[in-house]
Amino acid sequence: MDRRDFLRTGAAVGAAGLGRLVAFPGMSLAAPQVPGQEASSSSVVRLNSNENPLGLSPSARLAVEKAIPEANRYPDAAREELAEALAAKLGVTADNIILGNGSTEILQVIVQASNAPQGTLVLADPTFEAIAWYQRTLTYATEKVPLTSGFAHDIQQMKDRVAAGKGPAVVYLCNPNNPTGTLTSCAEIDAWIEAAPETVQFAVDEAYFEYVKAPGYWSAIKWIQDRPNVIVARTFSKIYGMAGMRLGYAVAHPETARRLREYLTWDNANSLALAAGLASLADEGLEARGRAVNEVALTITRNCLDELDLGYLPSQANFLMHRINGDAKEYIGRMRERGLHVGRPFPALPSYNRLSMGLPEEMELWAEALMDFRQKGWV
Numbered sequence: 232m233d234r235r236d237f238l239r240t241g242a243a244v245g246a247a248g249l250g251r252l253v254a255f256p257g258m259s260l261a262a263p264q265v266p267g268q269e270a271s272s273s274s275v276v277r278l279n280s281n282e283n284p285l286g287l288s289p290s291a292r293l294a295v296e297k298a299i300p301e302a303n304r305y306p307d308a309a310r311e312e313l314a315e316a317l318a319a320k321l322g323v324t325a326d327n328i329i330l331g332n333g334s335t336e337i338l339q340v341i342v343q344a345s346n347a348p349q350g351t352l353v354l355a356d357p358t359f360e361a362i363a364w365y366q367r368t369l370t371y372a373t374e375k376v377p378l379t380s381g382f383a384h385d386i387q388q389m390k391d392r393v394a395a396g397k398g399p400a401v402v403y404l405c406n407p408n409n410p411t412g413t414l415t416s417c418a419e420i421d422a423w424i425e426a427a428p429e430t431v432q433f434a435v436d437e438a439y440f441e442y443v444k445a446p447g448y449w450s451a452i453k454w455i456q457d458r459p460n461v462i463v464a465r466t467f468s469k470i471y472g473m474a475g476m477r478l479g480y481a482v483a484h485p486e487t488a489r490r491l492r493e494y495l496t497w498d499n500a501n502s503l504a505l506a507a508g509l510a511s512l513a514d515e516g517l518e519a520r521g522r523a524v525n526e527v528a529l530t531i532t533r534n535c536l537d538e539l540d541l542g543y544l545p546s547q548a549n550f551l552m553h554r555i556n557g558d559a560k561e562y563i564g565r566m567r568e569r570g571l572h573v574g575r576p577f578p579a580l581p582s583y584n585r586l587s588m589g590l591p592e593e594m595e596l597w598a599e600a601l602m603d604f605r606q607k608g609w610v
């Protein structure tokens with residue numbers, strides 16, 4: 232299969248998927264042309280931060296414009312409205328919801344609220360590093376547990392580290408995991424939650440929940456009414472395309488939510504982000520559009536990697552970790568010279584690169600560059 236062939240395959244899959252799923256008026260696979268949803272004017276291709284290349288949905292843009300005249304007012308009413316809408320979507324009540332300035336603020340307040348002498352923070356390696364960052368001024372001992380050979384959280388090892396700790400523990404479970412895009416068995420997580428004492432605080436990060444296609448995956452939200460020691464963090468940054476607006480949330484037992492609120496910045500979600508969030512939740516096709524474009528991008532990416540015989544991890548998210556047959560920094564630098572920003576190095580996976588999914592056209596540019604790198608003997 233030559234480059235043209237695999238790009239065609241990706242484009243064909245994409246066209247079918249998009250056609251079936253949603254009206255994308257006038258959208259070509261080359262660039263989204265939904266009114267009010269123009270591609271970014273940036274000259275670089277950003278495939279490095281797991282963002283959503285579609286940007287804000289048209290209805291969210293409209294909602295932001297409509298909210299501007301009230302931007303001089305504090306956002307109390309909008310906060311309540313969004314919490315109610317989230318609760319209705321998730322089958323919980325508004326007192327189970329706390330809003331964050333992105334979901335990283337949720338992770339920050341979790342470690343702040345659970346800080347205790349001789350506490351331990353247990354997390355995977357590699358995983359999303361925000362929670363480890365936020366604990367650095369606190370008193371935790373941090374225990375990093377390598378992923379299994381199948382790139383899942385090593386639950387047994389994590390349990391052992393919790394048991395070896397001298398005090399309470401915070402356990403961070405990122406599912407799907409960033410930067411690998413891989414899943415950890417929800418049944419295994421459930422069994423641990425069921426058996427664990429209340430001194431073990433679970434922080435389950437479901438930032439990429441909406442992208443998961445694998446059967447047998449479910450949310451840890453099912454635990455929150457019975458287990459005050461389970462907190463689920465979610466975000467509007469990924470499938471809702473709102474990374475720059477900073478809006479995330481946690482779902483937890485009302486008592487736990489109350490405890491976490493003590494640490495949040497007052498009015499931490501701004502009124503424009505709240506308006507965009509509310510409109511996004513009401514936009515019924517939004518998640519399907521995001522998944523469809525992501526699927527096209529993944530197909531183009533995998534076809535290229537297969538063609539070059541470069542292995543990759545089974546991603547359930549909007550990014551993919553793949554082999555590069557060489558030095559990560561050199562690879563990243565060479566891609567930058569072509570105007571392509573790819574993921575940073577991850578020391579735990581030195582011969583891999585994390586590639587965030589962009590628009591199909593952007594993935595084609597990346598594939599072209601990678602093919603060229605192969606010809607030069609670089610990958």
Ligand SMILES: Cc1ncc(COP(=O)(O)O)c(C=O)c1O
Nearest residue numbers: 333334335359409438466468479
């Ligand atoms: C696993 C995970 N959690 C949280 C976040 C941060 O999300 P937010 O933009 O909501 O702070 C990211 C961002 O990349 C992520 O990968």
